[in-house]
Amino acid sequence: MRKPMTGCGKALLFSACLVLLVSGFPSAAVSLEILNVSYDPTRELYQDVNAAFIRKWNEETGQDLVIRQSHGGSGTQARSVISGLEADVVTLALGFDIDAIASRTGFLPRDWQTRLPNNSCPYTSTIVFLVRKGNPKGIRDWKDLAVPGVEVITPNPKTSGGARWNYLAAWGYSMKARPGDEDAARKFVSAIFHNVPVLDTGARGSTNTFLRGIGDVLLAWENEALLAVNRLGRKEVEIVVPSLSILAEPPVALVEGVTRKRGTTEVAKAYLEFLYTEEGQEMCARHFYRPRNSAVAGRFAGQFPKVEMFTLSEMFGSWEEAHQKHFSDGGTFDRIYQ
Protein backbone atom coordinates (compact mmCIF):
# COMPACT_ATOMS: atom_id res chain seq x y z
CA MET A 1 0.00 0.00 0.00
CA ARG A 2 2.87 2.36 0.68
CA LYS A 3 4.60 1.35 -2.45
CA PRO A 4 2.97 3.46 -5.16
CA MET A 5 4.02 6.65 -3.42
CA THR A 6 7.60 5.78 -2.69
CA GLY A 7 9.13 7.01 -5.92
CA CYS A 8 7.80 10.46 -5.38
CA GLY A 9 8.22 10.39 -1.64
CA LYS A 10 11.80 9.31 -1.74
CA ALA A 11 12.54 11.85 -4.41
CA LEU A 12 11.21 14.57 -2.14
CA LEU A 13 13.12 13.25 0.82
CA PHE A 14 16.26 13.09 -1.26
CA SER A 15 15.88 16.66 -2.48
CA ALA A 16 15.23 17.84 1.05
CA CYS A 17 18.41 16.13 2.21
CA LEU A 18 20.35 17.75 -0.60
CA VAL A 19 19.06 21.20 0.28
CA LEU A 20 19.93 20.64 3.93
CA LEU A 21 23.36 19.44 2.97
CA VAL A 22 24.04 22.46 0.81
CA SER A 23 22.70 25.08 3.19
CA GLY A 24 23.82 23.36 6.36
CA PHE A 25 27.54 23.79 6.00
CA PRO A 26 28.60 25.95 8.92
CA SER A 27 30.06 29.23 7.80
CA ALA A 28 33.53 29.13 9.25
CA ALA A 29 33.48 31.52 12.18
CA VAL A 30 37.12 32.62 12.19
CA SER A 31 38.35 36.02 13.27
CA LEU A 32 37.67 39.19 11.33
CA GLU A 33 37.72 38.55 7.61
CA ILE A 34 37.29 40.78 4.57
CA LEU A 35 37.21 40.01 0.86
CA ASN A 36 38.83 42.26 -1.74
CA VAL A 37 37.45 41.63 -5.23
CA SER A 38 39.94 42.99 -7.74
CA TYR A 39 41.04 42.70 -11.37
CA ASP A 40 43.88 40.69 -12.86
CA PRO A 41 47.19 42.58 -12.70
CA THR A 42 46.79 43.76 -9.08
CA ARG A 43 47.43 40.32 -7.56
CA GLU A 44 51.01 40.98 -6.47
CA LEU A 45 50.25 44.53 -5.33
CA TYR A 46 47.49 43.43 -2.98
CA GLN A 47 49.47 40.52 -1.62
CA ASP A 48 51.96 43.09 -0.31
CA VAL A 49 49.32 45.56 0.80
CA ASN A 50 47.37 42.88 2.65
CA ALA A 51 50.37 41.60 4.58
CA ALA A 52 51.28 45.14 5.66
CA PHE A 53 47.73 46.09 6.58
CA ILE A 54 47.13 42.90 8.59
CA ARG A 55 50.22 43.72 10.66
CA LYS A 56 49.14 47.31 11.15
CA TRP A 57 45.57 46.39 12.11
CA ASN A 58 46.81 43.85 14.59
CA GLU A 59 49.13 46.40 16.22
CA GLU A 60 46.34 48.95 16.51
CA THR A 61 43.42 46.80 17.59
CA GLY A 62 44.86 43.46 18.62
CA GLN A 63 42.46 41.70 16.25
CA ASP A 64 43.52 38.97 13.88
CA LEU A 65 42.50 39.94 10.39
CA VAL A 66 42.21 37.71 7.35
CA ILE A 67 42.07 39.33 3.93
CA ARG A 68 41.00 37.19 1.04
CA GLN A 69 41.59 38.39 -2.51
CA SER A 70 39.88 37.43 -5.71
CA HIS A 71 41.17 38.32 -9.16
CA GLY A 72 39.75 38.10 -12.67
CA GLY A 73 38.60 40.26 -15.55
CA SER A 74 37.18 43.51 -14.18
CA GLY A 75 33.71 43.03 -15.71
CA THR A 76 33.51 39.38 -14.67
CA GLN A 77 34.41 40.32 -11.12
CA ALA A 78 31.76 43.04 -11.03
CA ARG A 79 29.15 40.57 -12.26
CA SER A 80 30.08 38.14 -9.49
CA VAL A 81 29.50 40.87 -6.91
CA ILE A 82 26.17 41.75 -8.55
CA SER A 83 25.03 38.15 -8.40
CA GLY A 84 25.96 37.74 -4.76
CA LEU A 85 29.72 37.41 -4.12
CA GLU A 86 30.10 39.16 -0.77
CA ALA A 87 32.90 41.63 -1.45
CA ASP A 88 33.70 44.05 1.36
CA VAL A 89 35.77 46.18 -0.99
CA VAL A 90 36.06 46.24 -4.76
CA THR A 91 39.22 47.46 -6.51
CA LEU A 92 38.51 47.27 -10.23
CA ALA A 93 39.93 48.49 -13.54
CA LEU A 94 37.22 50.97 -14.42
CA GLY A 95 34.68 53.11 -12.66
CA PHE A 96 32.08 51.77 -15.06
CA ASP A 97 32.17 48.34 -13.43
CA ILE A 98 31.67 49.81 -9.95
CA ASP A 99 28.88 52.02 -11.35
CA ALA A 100 27.20 48.82 -12.52
CA ILE A 101 27.43 47.30 -9.04
CA ALA A 102 26.03 50.48 -7.50
CA SER A 103 23.07 50.73 -9.85
CA ARG A 104 22.20 47.03 -9.86
CA THR A 105 22.56 46.19 -6.17
CA GLY A 106 22.25 49.49 -4.32
CA PHE A 107 25.13 48.33 -2.10
CA LEU A 108 27.02 51.51 -2.90
CA PRO A 109 25.79 55.10 -3.10
CA ARG A 110 25.57 56.50 -6.63
CA ASP A 111 28.27 59.02 -5.80
CA TRP A 112 30.66 56.38 -4.46
CA GLN A 113 33.53 57.92 -6.42
CA THR A 114 33.43 61.06 -4.25
CA ARG A 115 33.80 59.11 -0.99
CA LEU A 116 37.59 58.75 -1.12
CA PRO A 117 40.30 61.24 -2.16
CA ASN A 118 41.50 61.56 -5.77
CA ASN A 119 38.32 60.31 -7.38
CA SER A 120 38.59 57.13 -5.27
CA CYS A 121 41.72 56.16 -7.18
CA PRO A 122 44.72 55.76 -4.85
CA TYR A 123 46.96 54.87 -7.78
CA THR A 124 46.83 55.54 -11.52
CA SER A 125 48.41 54.21 -14.63
CA THR A 126 48.44 55.04 -18.29
CA ILE A 127 48.61 53.36 -21.67
CA VAL A 128 52.01 52.92 -23.32
CA PHE A 129 53.41 50.92 -26.25
CA LEU A 130 55.55 47.83 -26.04
CA VAL A 131 57.59 47.26 -29.23
CA ARG A 132 60.23 44.78 -30.42
CA LYS A 133 63.84 45.44 -29.44
CA GLY A 134 65.30 48.28 -31.49
CA ASN A 135 61.82 49.38 -32.59
CA PRO A 136 62.20 48.11 -36.18
CA LYS A 137 58.95 49.73 -37.39
CA GLY A 138 59.91 53.09 -35.89
CA ILE A 139 56.80 53.46 -33.78
CA ARG A 140 56.89 56.73 -31.84
CA ASP A 141 53.30 57.85 -31.40
CA TRP A 142 49.64 56.96 -31.92
CA LYS A 143 49.68 58.08 -35.56
CA ASP A 144 52.25 55.40 -36.35
CA LEU A 145 49.75 52.73 -35.33
CA ALA A 146 47.33 53.70 -38.08
CA VAL A 147 49.90 53.19 -40.84
CA PRO A 148 49.03 50.21 -43.08
CA GLY A 149 51.33 47.24 -42.52
CA VAL A 150 51.88 47.83 -38.80
CA GLU A 151 50.40 45.06 -36.69
CA VAL A 152 48.86 46.27 -33.44
CA ILE A 153 47.99 43.94 -30.55
CA THR A 154 45.26 44.95 -28.12
CA PRO A 155 42.54 43.02 -26.34
CA ASN A 156 38.91 43.50 -27.29
CA PRO A 157 37.46 46.64 -25.64
CA LYS A 158 34.18 44.79 -25.29
CA THR A 159 35.63 42.13 -23.02
CA SER A 160 38.64 43.84 -21.44
CA GLY A 161 38.70 46.86 -19.17
CA GLY A 162 42.28 47.68 -20.12
CA ALA A 163 41.40 47.71 -23.81
CA ARG A 164 38.74 50.34 -23.19
CA TRP A 165 41.46 52.64 -21.90
CA ASN A 166 43.48 51.82 -25.08
CA TYR A 167 40.57 52.70 -27.31
CA LEU A 168 39.73 55.91 -25.46
CA ALA A 169 43.40 56.96 -25.44
CA ALA A 170 43.59 56.60 -29.25
CA TRP A 171 40.32 58.46 -29.66
CA GLY A 172 41.49 61.23 -27.33
CA TYR A 173 44.76 61.59 -29.23
CA SER A 174 42.87 62.25 -32.45
CA MET A 175 40.46 64.64 -30.77
CA LYS A 176 43.38 66.67 -29.37
CA ALA A 177 45.07 66.77 -32.75
CA ARG A 178 41.89 67.84 -34.56
CA PRO A 179 39.57 69.30 -31.93
CA GLY A 180 35.87 68.72 -32.48
CA ASP A 181 36.37 66.40 -35.47
CA GLU A 182 34.68 63.18 -34.37
CA ASP A 183 34.62 61.80 -37.89
CA ALA A 184 38.38 62.01 -38.07
CA ALA A 185 38.64 60.33 -34.67
CA ARG A 186 36.44 57.46 -35.80
CA LYS A 187 38.47 56.98 -38.98
CA PHE A 188 41.69 57.12 -37.00
CA VAL A 189 40.60 54.53 -34.44
CA SER A 190 39.16 52.39 -37.26
CA ALA A 191 42.49 52.44 -39.06
CA ILE A 192 44.27 51.31 -35.89
CA PHE A 193 41.84 48.47 -35.26
CA HIS A 194 42.07 47.32 -38.87
CA ASN A 195 45.73 46.75 -38.09
CA VAL A 196 44.80 44.38 -35.25
CA PRO A 197 45.19 40.73 -36.33
CA VAL A 198 44.14 39.19 -33.00
CA LEU A 199 41.65 40.53 -30.48
CA ASP A 200 42.28 38.64 -27.25
CA THR A 201 39.64 38.73 -24.55
CA GLY A 202 41.93 39.99 -21.79
CA ALA A 203 45.11 41.99 -21.23
CA ARG A 204 47.23 39.01 -20.20
CA GLY A 205 46.07 37.12 -23.31
CA SER A 206 47.30 39.97 -25.51
CA THR A 207 50.62 40.12 -23.70
CA ASN A 208 51.06 36.40 -24.36
CA THR A 209 50.20 36.81 -28.02
CA PHE A 210 52.73 39.62 -28.35
CA LEU A 211 55.51 37.78 -26.53
CA ARG A 212 54.80 34.81 -28.82
CA GLY A 213 56.01 36.97 -31.70
CA ILE A 214 52.74 38.20 -33.20
CA GLY A 215 52.46 41.91 -34.00
CA ASP A 216 54.76 44.92 -33.98
CA VAL A 217 53.33 46.84 -31.04
CA LEU A 218 51.32 45.98 -27.94
CA LEU A 219 49.05 48.54 -26.29
CA ALA A 220 49.52 47.91 -22.60
CA TRP A 221 48.96 49.21 -19.11
CA GLU A 222 52.09 51.03 -18.05
CA ASN A 223 52.35 48.86 -14.93
CA GLU A 224 52.17 45.66 -17.02
CA ALA A 225 54.72 46.99 -19.52
CA LEU A 226 57.14 48.03 -16.76
CA LEU A 227 56.67 44.65 -15.10
CA ALA A 228 57.40 42.83 -18.37
CA VAL A 229 60.55 44.83 -19.04
CA ASN A 230 61.98 45.26 -15.51
CA ARG A 231 60.86 42.26 -13.53
CA LEU A 232 60.55 39.54 -16.11
CA GLY A 233 63.74 40.68 -17.81
CA ARG A 234 62.19 40.67 -21.24
CA LYS A 235 65.18 41.74 -23.23
CA GLU A 236 63.46 41.40 -26.59
CA VAL A 237 60.93 44.19 -25.99
CA GLU A 238 61.13 47.86 -25.07
CA ILE A 239 58.69 50.57 -24.00
CA VAL A 240 57.72 53.48 -26.23
CA VAL A 241 55.90 56.36 -24.58
CA PRO A 242 53.50 58.25 -26.86
CA SER A 243 53.31 62.06 -26.84
CA LEU A 244 49.89 61.92 -25.21
CA SER A 245 47.99 59.27 -23.32
CA ILE A 246 45.05 58.79 -21.02
CA LEU A 247 45.20 58.90 -17.25
CA ALA A 248 43.86 55.46 -16.40
CA GLU A 249 42.15 55.55 -13.03
CA PRO A 250 41.40 52.15 -11.48
CA PRO A 251 39.08 52.99 -8.60
CA VAL A 252 38.48 51.37 -5.20
CA ALA A 253 35.27 51.39 -3.19
CA LEU A 254 33.67 50.17 -0.02
CA VAL A 255 30.65 47.92 -0.65
CA GLU A 256 28.56 49.31 2.21
CA GLY A 257 25.63 46.99 1.68
CA VAL A 258 27.90 44.03 2.39
CA THR A 259 30.07 45.50 5.14
CA ARG A 260 27.07 46.74 7.13
CA LYS A 261 25.62 43.25 7.11
CA ARG A 262 28.90 41.57 7.97
CA GLY A 263 29.99 44.19 10.50
CA THR A 264 33.22 44.93 8.66
CA THR A 265 32.64 48.56 7.69
CA GLU A 266 35.31 49.94 9.98
CA VAL A 267 38.11 47.60 8.96
CA ALA A 268 37.24 47.71 5.25
CA LYS A 269 37.29 51.49 5.32
CA ALA A 270 40.63 51.54 7.12
CA TYR A 271 41.94 49.08 4.52
CA LEU A 272 41.10 51.40 1.63
CA GLU A 273 42.44 54.43 3.49
CA PHE A 274 45.68 52.55 4.07
CA LEU A 275 46.25 52.64 0.31
CA TYR A 276 46.53 56.44 0.58
CA THR A 277 49.12 56.41 3.38
CA GLU A 278 52.77 56.88 2.55
CA GLU A 279 53.42 53.18 3.15
CA GLY A 280 50.56 52.14 0.87
CA GLN A 281 51.57 54.59 -1.82
CA GLU A 282 55.13 53.27 -1.83
CA MET A 283 53.83 49.77 -2.38
CA CYS A 284 51.78 50.95 -5.34
CA ALA A 285 54.87 52.62 -6.81
CA ARG A 286 56.98 49.52 -6.28
CA HIS A 287 54.42 47.57 -8.27
CA PHE A 288 54.65 50.17 -11.06
CA TYR A 289 51.40 51.99 -10.36
CA ARG A 290 51.74 55.75 -10.33
CA PRO A 291 51.24 56.98 -6.75
CA ARG A 292 49.08 60.02 -5.94
CA ASN A 293 51.16 61.21 -2.98
CA SER A 294 53.57 63.80 -4.35
CA ALA A 295 56.38 62.95 -1.93
CA VAL A 296 56.29 59.30 -2.95
CA ALA A 297 55.87 60.23 -6.62
CA GLY A 298 59.00 62.37 -6.32
CA ARG A 299 61.01 59.48 -4.95
CA PHE A 300 59.94 57.15 -7.76
CA ALA A 301 60.03 59.80 -10.51
CA GLY A 302 62.84 58.05 -12.38
CA GLN A 303 60.73 54.94 -12.80
CA PHE A 304 57.83 56.55 -14.62
CA PRO A 305 58.41 58.21 -17.99
CA LYS A 306 57.07 61.73 -18.39
CA VAL A 307 53.93 61.74 -20.50
CA GLU A 308 51.19 64.28 -21.08
CA MET A 309 47.89 62.81 -19.95
CA PHE A 310 44.22 63.73 -20.26
CA THR A 311 41.52 62.37 -17.99
CA LEU A 312 38.43 60.43 -18.91
CA SER A 313 36.13 63.12 -17.54
CA GLU A 314 37.67 66.02 -19.47
CA MET A 315 37.50 64.15 -22.78
CA PHE A 316 34.45 61.91 -22.47
CA GLY A 317 32.41 63.11 -19.49
CA SER A 318 31.40 60.07 -17.46
CA TRP A 319 31.94 56.36 -17.95
CA GLU A 320 28.26 55.99 -18.66
CA GLU A 321 28.53 58.42 -21.58
CA ALA A 322 31.78 56.92 -22.85
CA HIS A 323 30.34 53.43 -22.72
CA GLN A 324 27.08 54.40 -24.41
CA LYS A 325 28.84 56.11 -27.26
CA HIS A 326 31.72 53.75 -27.89
CA PHE A 327 31.22 50.30 -26.43
CA SER A 328 27.47 49.65 -26.34
CA ASP A 329 25.70 47.60 -29.03
CA GLY A 330 26.13 49.52 -32.28
CA GLY A 331 28.59 51.98 -30.71
CA THR A 332 31.65 53.38 -32.49
CA PHE A 333 33.64 50.21 -31.80
CA ASP A 334 31.00 47.92 -33.34
CA ARG A 335 30.84 50.13 -36.42
CA ILE A 336 34.52 49.50 -37.15
CA TYR A 337 33.66 45.93 -38.11
CA GLN A 338 30.54 46.59 -40.14
Place this chain on the structure above:
Amino acid sequence: MRKSRIEKTLARWAGRRRRPRVIPGFGLTMGITMSYLGLIVLLPLSVLFFKSLGISAQEFLRMVASERTLAAFKLSFGTSIIAASVNTLCGLVVAWVLVRYDFFGKAFLDAVVDLPFALPTAVAGISLATIYSRTGWIGKSLSGVGIQGAYSRLGIVIALIFIGFPFVVRTLQPVLKDLDPQMEEAAACLGATRAQTFFKVLLPVLLPAALTGFALALARGLGEYGSVVFISGNMPMKTEIVPLLIMTKLEEYNYEGAIVIAAVMLIFSFILMLAINLLQAWSRRKMEVR
Protein backbone atom coordinates in the same frame (compact mmCIF):
# COMPACT_ATOMS: atom_id res chain seq x y z
CA MET B 1 -17.04 -8.81 1.91
CA ARG B 2 -16.98 -5.01 1.69
CA LYS B 3 -13.26 -4.88 1.91
CA SER B 4 -12.61 -7.52 -0.64
CA ARG B 5 -13.01 -5.35 -3.73
CA ILE B 6 -10.50 -2.86 -2.50
CA GLU B 7 -8.28 -5.62 -1.41
CA LYS B 8 -8.54 -7.27 -4.79
CA THR B 9 -7.65 -4.05 -6.55
CA LEU B 10 -4.74 -3.54 -4.24
CA ALA B 11 -3.60 -7.07 -4.74
CA ARG B 12 -3.78 -6.56 -8.45
CA TRP B 13 -1.85 -3.29 -8.11
CA ALA B 14 0.69 -4.87 -5.90
CA GLY B 15 0.91 -7.85 -8.18
CA ARG B 16 1.61 -5.64 -11.12
CA ARG B 17 4.12 -3.55 -9.25
CA ARG B 18 5.80 -6.43 -7.57
CA ARG B 19 6.98 -8.25 -10.56
CA PRO B 20 10.11 -9.73 -9.09
CA ARG B 21 13.31 -7.92 -10.04
CA VAL B 22 16.80 -9.12 -9.36
CA ILE B 23 17.87 -5.74 -8.09
CA PRO B 24 15.13 -3.83 -6.24
CA GLY B 25 14.91 -0.11 -5.70
CA PHE B 26 13.07 1.36 -8.66
CA GLY B 27 11.47 3.99 -6.43
CA LEU B 28 14.70 5.18 -4.90
CA THR B 29 16.75 5.22 -8.09
CA MET B 30 13.99 6.95 -10.03
CA GLY B 31 13.74 9.51 -7.24
CA ILE B 32 17.45 10.17 -7.42
CA THR B 33 17.29 10.36 -11.22
CA MET B 34 14.54 12.96 -11.16
CA SER B 35 16.11 15.11 -8.42
CA TYR B 36 19.51 14.94 -10.02
CA LEU B 37 18.34 15.80 -13.52
CA GLY B 38 16.09 18.49 -12.13
CA LEU B 39 18.71 20.17 -9.97
CA ILE B 40 21.71 19.80 -12.23
CA VAL B 41 20.25 20.15 -15.72
CA LEU B 42 16.69 21.39 -15.88
CA LEU B 43 16.69 24.03 -13.17
CA PRO B 44 19.52 26.16 -14.63
CA LEU B 45 18.12 25.77 -18.14
CA SER B 46 14.61 26.74 -17.09
CA VAL B 47 15.94 29.97 -15.59
CA LEU B 48 17.29 30.78 -19.04
CA PHE B 49 13.90 30.26 -20.59
CA PHE B 50 11.89 32.13 -17.97
CA LYS B 51 14.24 35.07 -18.32
CA SER B 52 13.94 35.09 -22.10
CA LEU B 53 10.13 35.05 -21.82
CA GLY B 54 10.28 38.63 -20.57
CA ILE B 55 11.69 39.83 -23.89
CA SER B 56 9.31 40.89 -26.65
CA ALA B 57 9.32 38.92 -29.90
CA GLN B 58 10.45 41.96 -31.86
CA GLU B 59 13.36 42.61 -29.57
CA PHE B 60 14.23 38.91 -29.70
CA LEU B 61 14.35 38.90 -33.49
CA ARG B 62 16.32 42.12 -33.65
CA MET B 63 18.99 40.69 -31.36
CA VAL B 64 19.23 37.33 -33.07
CA ALA B 65 18.96 38.43 -36.69
CA SER B 66 21.81 40.95 -36.57
CA GLU B 67 24.47 40.27 -39.14
CA ARG B 68 27.13 39.73 -36.54
CA THR B 69 25.12 37.21 -34.52
CA LEU B 70 24.24 35.25 -37.64
CA ALA B 71 27.89 35.18 -38.69
CA ALA B 72 28.81 33.84 -35.24
CA PHE B 73 26.14 31.15 -35.44
CA LYS B 74 27.30 30.03 -38.87
CA LEU B 75 30.88 29.92 -37.65
CA SER B 76 30.13 28.01 -34.44
CA PHE B 77 27.97 25.37 -36.09
CA GLY B 78 30.19 25.11 -39.16
CA THR B 79 33.45 24.64 -37.31
CA SER B 80 31.88 22.26 -34.77
CA ILE B 81 30.43 20.05 -37.50
CA ILE B 82 33.71 19.95 -39.41
CA ALA B 83 35.69 19.17 -36.26
CA ALA B 84 33.26 16.45 -35.15
CA SER B 85 33.35 14.87 -38.63
CA VAL B 86 37.13 14.78 -38.70
CA ASN B 87 37.12 13.34 -35.20
CA THR B 88 34.64 10.64 -36.18
CA LEU B 89 36.78 9.44 -39.10
CA CYS B 90 40.11 9.62 -37.29
CA GLY B 91 38.61 8.40 -34.02
CA LEU B 92 37.39 5.28 -35.79
CA VAL B 93 40.90 4.53 -36.98
CA VAL B 94 42.43 5.17 -33.55
CA ALA B 95 39.83 3.02 -31.79
CA TRP B 96 40.38 0.27 -34.35
CA VAL B 97 44.13 0.30 -33.79
CA LEU B 98 43.78 0.33 -30.01
CA VAL B 99 41.31 -2.57 -29.98
CA ARG B 100 42.51 -4.81 -32.78
CA TYR B 101 46.29 -4.69 -32.56
CA ASP B 102 48.75 -5.41 -29.81
CA PHE B 103 51.92 -3.41 -29.79
CA PHE B 104 54.47 -1.96 -27.42
CA GLY B 105 53.19 1.08 -25.52
CA LYS B 106 49.52 0.43 -26.20
CA ALA B 107 48.42 1.15 -22.62
CA PHE B 108 50.32 4.42 -22.72
CA LEU B 109 48.72 5.44 -26.00
CA ASP B 110 45.33 4.48 -24.65
CA ALA B 111 45.82 6.80 -21.68
CA VAL B 112 46.99 9.63 -23.92
CA VAL B 113 43.59 9.63 -25.64
CA ASP B 114 41.99 11.02 -22.49
CA LEU B 115 44.41 13.91 -22.06
CA PRO B 116 42.26 16.49 -23.85
CA PHE B 117 39.61 15.80 -21.19
CA ALA B 118 41.99 16.44 -18.33
CA LEU B 119 43.80 19.48 -19.64
CA PRO B 120 42.32 22.87 -18.68
CA THR B 121 40.96 24.25 -21.94
CA ALA B 122 42.83 27.52 -21.60
CA VAL B 123 46.11 25.61 -21.46
CA ALA B 124 45.09 23.69 -24.57
CA GLY B 125 44.23 26.94 -26.36
CA ILE B 126 47.50 28.63 -25.48
CA SER B 127 49.63 25.62 -26.43
CA LEU B 128 47.82 25.16 -29.74
CA ALA B 129 48.12 28.87 -30.51
CA THR B 130 51.85 28.69 -29.80
CA ILE B 131 52.35 25.76 -32.15
CA TYR B 132 50.10 26.96 -34.95
CA SER B 133 50.85 30.70 -34.91
CA ARG B 134 53.14 31.78 -37.72
CA THR B 135 56.18 31.73 -35.44
CA GLY B 136 55.38 28.27 -34.08
CA TRP B 137 56.63 24.89 -35.33
CA ILE B 138 53.72 23.86 -37.45
CA GLY B 139 52.43 27.37 -38.10
CA LYS B 140 55.74 28.30 -39.72
CA SER B 141 55.54 25.59 -42.36
CA LEU B 142 51.83 26.20 -42.83
CA SER B 143 52.39 29.90 -43.51
CA GLY B 144 55.12 28.84 -45.95
CA VAL B 145 52.41 27.39 -48.16
CA GLY B 146 50.09 30.31 -47.55
CA ILE B 147 47.88 28.80 -44.86
CA GLN B 148 47.21 30.67 -41.63
CA GLY B 149 46.99 28.23 -38.74
CA ALA B 150 46.19 30.10 -35.55
CA TYR B 151 43.98 33.21 -35.61
CA SER B 152 41.78 31.93 -38.40
CA ARG B 153 38.80 29.62 -38.82
CA LEU B 154 41.24 26.76 -39.27
CA GLY B 155 42.57 27.55 -35.79
CA ILE B 156 39.09 27.15 -34.34
CA VAL B 157 38.63 23.79 -36.07
CA ILE B 158 42.02 22.64 -34.75
CA ALA B 159 41.08 23.56 -31.18
CA LEU B 160 37.71 21.82 -31.49
CA ILE B 161 39.29 18.69 -32.94
CA PHE B 162 41.64 18.63 -29.98
CA ILE B 163 39.01 18.95 -27.26
CA GLY B 164 36.47 16.66 -28.96
CA PHE B 165 38.86 13.86 -29.87
CA PRO B 166 38.36 11.46 -26.91
CA PHE B 167 34.57 11.25 -27.37
CA VAL B 168 34.55 9.21 -30.57
CA VAL B 169 37.39 6.91 -29.51
CA ARG B 170 35.83 6.19 -26.15
CA THR B 171 32.35 5.49 -27.52
CA LEU B 172 33.65 3.22 -30.30
CA GLN B 173 36.12 1.19 -28.25
CA PRO B 174 33.63 -0.97 -26.30
CA VAL B 175 31.62 -1.69 -29.45
CA LEU B 176 34.74 -2.72 -31.32
CA LYS B 177 35.79 -4.94 -28.43
CA ASP B 178 32.45 -6.76 -28.60
CA LEU B 179 32.76 -7.18 -32.34
CA ASP B 180 33.95 -10.71 -33.08
CA PRO B 181 36.72 -10.80 -35.73
CA GLN B 182 35.19 -14.11 -36.83
CA MET B 183 32.35 -12.11 -38.38
CA GLU B 184 34.81 -10.53 -40.77
CA GLU B 185 36.44 -13.87 -41.41
CA ALA B 186 33.05 -15.38 -42.14
CA ALA B 187 32.26 -12.58 -44.54
CA ALA B 188 35.58 -13.06 -46.29
CA CYS B 189 35.04 -16.82 -46.50
CA LEU B 190 31.64 -16.22 -48.03
CA GLY B 191 33.33 -14.22 -50.76
CA ALA B 192 32.87 -10.62 -49.63
CA THR B 193 35.47 -8.14 -50.81
CA ARG B 194 37.29 -6.05 -48.21
CA ALA B 195 35.14 -3.05 -49.03
CA GLN B 196 31.99 -5.15 -48.73
CA THR B 197 33.11 -6.52 -45.38
CA PHE B 198 33.70 -3.02 -44.12
CA PHE B 199 30.53 -1.42 -45.44
CA LYS B 200 28.11 -4.32 -44.98
CA VAL B 201 29.43 -6.06 -41.88
CA LEU B 202 31.42 -3.62 -39.78
CA LEU B 203 29.93 -0.22 -40.48
CA PRO B 204 26.29 -1.05 -39.61
CA VAL B 205 27.40 -2.24 -36.18
CA LEU B 206 29.69 0.72 -35.60
CA LEU B 207 27.43 3.42 -36.96
CA PRO B 208 25.23 4.00 -33.88
CA ALA B 209 28.24 4.34 -31.59
CA ALA B 210 30.05 6.53 -34.11
CA LEU B 211 26.99 8.78 -34.25
CA THR B 212 26.94 9.03 -30.47
CA GLY B 213 30.60 10.01 -30.51
CA PHE B 214 29.92 12.54 -33.26
CA ALA B 215 27.05 14.06 -31.28
CA LEU B 216 29.12 14.32 -28.10
CA ALA B 217 32.06 15.90 -29.92
CA LEU B 218 29.69 18.29 -31.69
CA ALA B 219 27.96 19.33 -28.47
CA ARG B 220 31.29 19.89 -26.78
CA GLY B 221 32.49 21.96 -29.72
CA LEU B 222 29.43 24.18 -29.74
CA GLY B 223 29.87 25.12 -26.10
CA GLU B 224 33.65 25.39 -26.10
CA TYR B 225 34.99 28.79 -25.04
CA GLY B 226 38.20 28.43 -23.06
CA SER B 227 40.51 27.06 -25.73
CA VAL B 228 38.97 28.74 -28.76
CA VAL B 229 39.33 32.33 -27.58
CA PHE B 230 43.10 31.90 -27.44
CA ILE B 231 43.50 30.58 -30.95
CA SER B 232 40.69 32.14 -32.96
CA GLY B 233 41.79 35.78 -32.94
CA ASN B 234 38.20 36.76 -32.05
CA MET B 235 37.66 39.09 -35.00
CA PRO B 236 34.01 40.16 -35.28
CA MET B 237 32.29 38.75 -38.39
CA LYS B 238 35.26 36.48 -39.11
CA THR B 239 36.38 34.39 -36.16
CA GLU B 240 33.96 35.30 -33.40
CA ILE B 241 32.23 32.22 -31.95
CA VAL B 242 28.80 32.31 -30.29
CA PRO B 243 30.03 31.69 -26.72
CA LEU B 244 32.36 34.68 -27.08
CA LEU B 245 29.46 36.81 -28.32
CA ILE B 246 27.55 35.79 -25.19
CA MET B 247 30.52 36.75 -23.00
CA THR B 248 30.73 40.07 -24.82
CA LYS B 249 27.07 40.81 -24.06
CA LEU B 250 27.59 39.90 -20.41
CA GLU B 251 30.58 42.19 -20.25
CA GLU B 252 28.25 45.04 -21.26
CA TYR B 253 25.81 43.98 -18.54
CA ASN B 254 23.44 43.21 -21.41
CA TYR B 255 21.90 40.17 -19.72
CA GLU B 256 18.92 40.06 -22.08
CA GLY B 257 21.12 39.94 -25.16
CA ALA B 258 23.20 37.14 -23.67
CA ILE B 259 20.10 35.15 -22.70
CA VAL B 260 18.52 35.49 -26.13
CA ILE B 261 21.62 34.23 -27.93
CA ALA B 262 22.08 31.44 -25.40
CA ALA B 263 18.45 30.35 -25.77
CA VAL B 264 18.68 30.22 -29.56
CA MET B 265 21.94 28.31 -29.32
CA LEU B 266 20.29 25.87 -26.96
CA ILE B 267 17.29 25.30 -29.21
CA PHE B 268 19.46 24.66 -32.25
CA SER B 269 21.72 22.34 -30.31
CA PHE B 270 18.74 20.45 -28.95
CA ILE B 271 17.24 20.00 -32.43
CA LEU B 272 20.60 18.85 -33.75
CA MET B 273 21.03 16.36 -30.89
CA LEU B 274 17.50 15.07 -31.37
CA ALA B 275 18.11 14.57 -35.08
CA ILE B 276 21.31 12.65 -34.39
CA ASN B 277 19.57 10.51 -31.79
CA LEU B 278 16.78 9.66 -34.24
CA LEU B 279 19.33 8.82 -36.91
CA GLN B 280 21.09 6.61 -34.42
CA ALA B 281 17.88 4.82 -33.43
CA TRP B 282 17.10 4.33 -37.10
CA SER B 283 20.50 2.84 -37.88
CA ARG B 284 20.25 0.56 -34.87
CA ARG B 285 16.81 -0.67 -35.94
CA LYS B 286 18.06 -1.26 -39.44
CA MET B 287 20.88 -3.34 -38.08
CA GLU B 288 18.55 -5.42 -35.92
CA VAL B 289 16.25 -6.13 -38.87
CA ARG B 290 19.22 -7.61 -40.56
